[in-house]
Amino acid sequence: MRPRILVPALALGGVCALGTALLVSAPDSDAATTSAFGATGTPKERKNVKPVLQGSAVERSAQQSQKSLAKAGLSVPSGWQPVQAREERHEDRPVTVVRYERGTRPTPGGEHITTVVDGEGTLLGYTRMTLDAATSSAPSDAAAEKAAFAWMKRFVPEHAAGLSLQWVDRHDEEVRDRSGAKRTVSGAKVKSRHDNGLYTWVIVDGKGAVITYERDIRWDGSQGRRATQMWLHDKWIAAREGNGPQPASPYARA
Structure with missing residues (x-):
């Protein structure tokens, strides 16, 4: 069974408002309908979409993303909106x-800003x-x-x-523009190890702004290779959902 996915409906004045439809779990045989794109790049139709009650636990968890970003001094640009919220696991x-x-x-593969937030708002x-x-x-x-x-x-x-x-080392990622052309997002990855044995890293750009942040990674x-799930990475998600090959190490097993 696949995890539930919340699909948002609107954004108001650049402030994201989480939306109104839940993609409930479906049989694994229907896995391609969750996030697969056809050869033309057109999203396949989603199934089993049902209303989500306003104020539900799923909606509140998704809205927590905005609060967590604000606490970190980060934000979603005006004009961007949530297109998907999914209940998953980060380790346990x-x-x-x-x-x-x-x-x-x-x-998938295109521009995105993605957050992973636990139930306590971390x-x-x-x-x-x-x-x-x-x-x-990339900075020095x-x-x-x-x-x-x-x-x-x-x-x-x-x-x-x-x-x-x-x-610390240079780190490059690829993102596709609307025409499908690849663009490189470059930064410097600062990797650190916590006293608890887990890893944390920050990737910053030439202006010192945060591109990527991950913590509590095993x-x-x-x-x-990495053991902890990789919800920020489209290649790994595609492999997990059966829509792409398993990425080589250091990617986690999908």
């Missing part, structure tokens, strides 16, 4: 994964895969380290106090 923690786009429907993941981000260059290692740790000390000081730097040394 229930989380809500909210995806924002410029349009009204998910476009921001476990954030990424800004946008064409605007693709215009920035020293500048990236300074920016990443300064941001975490403001946002999550108790968590940051338990972190020790592992390494590494599978025997497999040479």
Whole structure:
């Protein structure tokens, strides 16, 4: 059985309002209808869509994304809106994964801002895969380290106090524009290890702005790859849903 997916309906004045339809669990044989895109790039029709009551637990969890971003000093640009919210797990923690786009429907591989938030409002993941981000260059290692740790000390000081730097290196991701052309989002990845044995990293651009943030990530040394789920990454989600190949390490097993 697949997790439930909440599909939003509107945005007001640039402030996202979570919406009105829930894609309930369906048999695995129907997996391609959840997020698969056909050869023409047109989303396939979704099934089993039913109303979601306003104020429901699912809706409240999705709205928490906005509060968590504000606490981190991050935001969703005006004109963007939530196109999908899904109930998943980050290790053994229930989380809500909210995806924002410029349009009204998910476009895997395209521009998106995605958050992963647990039931207590903890921001476990954030990424800004946008064409605007693709215009920035990567900073120096020293500048990236300074920016990443300064941001975490403001946002999550108790968590940051338990972190020790592992390494800093350039990190590139790809995002497709509306024509399907690939664009590169470049930054410097600042990877750190927490006293609890889990990993945290921040990817910052040339201006020191956060592109990606993930925390409480477990590494599978025997497999040479990440063990924790990868809800910020479209390639991994596609593999998990049967719509793409398993990405090579260090991607987690889908």
